[in-house]
Amino acid sequence: MGIVIAVAQQKGGAGKTMxxxxxxxxxxxxxxxxxxxxDPQASLTIWGKLRASAPKAxxxxxxxxxxxxxxxxxxxRLKKAHDYxxxxxxxxxxxxxxxxxxxxxxxxVPLNPAPPDLWAAEATLxxxxxxxxxxxxxxxxxxxxxxxRKRLEAEIAARGLLLLPAALANRAGYxxxxxxxxxVTETGPSSAAAMxxxxxxxxxxxxxxxx
Ligand SMILES: Nc1ncnc2c1ncn2[C@@H]1O[C@H](COP(=O)(O)OP(=O)(O)O)[C@@H](O)[C@H]1O
Ligand SMILES: [Mg+2]
Numbered sequence: 001m002g003i004v005i006a007v008a009q010q011k012g013g014a015g016k017t018m019x020x021x022x023x024x025x026x027x028x029x030x031x032x033x034x035x036x037x038x039d040p041q042a043s044l045t046i047w048g049k050l051r052a053s054a055p056k057a058x059x060x061x062x063x064x065x066x067x068x069x070x071x072x073x074x075x076x077r078l079k080k081a082h083d084y085x086x087x088x089x090x091x092x093x094x095x096x097x098x099x100x101x102x103x104x105x106x107x108x109v110p111l112n113p114a115p116p117d118l119w120a121a122e123a124t125l126x127x128x129x130x131x132x133x134x135x136x137x138x139x140x141x142x143x144x145x146x147x148x149r150k151r152l153e154a155e156i157a158a159r160g161l162l163l164l165p166a167a168l169a170n171r172a173g174y175x176x177x178x179x180x181x182x183x184v185t186e187t188g189p190s191s192a193a194a195m196x197x198x199x200x201x202x203x204x205x206x207x208x209x210x211x
Pocket of ligand 2: 016017018039043088089
């Protein structure tokens, strides 16, 4: 049975879709991965279509889109066939977001290291807690060190929430690769962005395969 990761955060623009695509490609270097797009905006689906005609896209990272009552069955079907299923969710808490979180082994919550992003994540965190799902926060567009980042790290720790020990900086490479249907590990295999994404995938693997 594969591992299901729902990328969720009520705030739009937090980096959910970018992260699902980048992690999908990075994980596909060593495993079988499937992406599931449940956002009506369908950005991940469009990325998948671009990918189909991108010469640099050597790895198979299929994207399916689904919504409504068939969602849970689709997650079950995909996890039987793949090592990882990453679900990109819409910036709303609705019944589909709940279905995705219910079906997930991990709810991955990207956020800017700034208080408004943590406030915006509250509904997602509450939903994950209600569904008794494991949750990990991930700093995206994070400055290497800032007072706000430290403050958020302290706040997250004080609440007993898990923050991944790897973060993504603000890099044009993420948006550029996405626009071409690629991952940064394909556009620049030794770029700083590729290193960061690999660190995040390693941190995720450690969550599942250690202790
Ligand atoms: N770390 C980052 N560096 C640069 N651009 C980013 C980063 N994270 C996200 N973006 C860009 O910000 C925009 C919003 O990200 P997106 O993944 O669509 O957010 P969401 O799915 O949460 O609404 C996209 O254009 C994306 O490429
Ligand atoms: Mg999105």
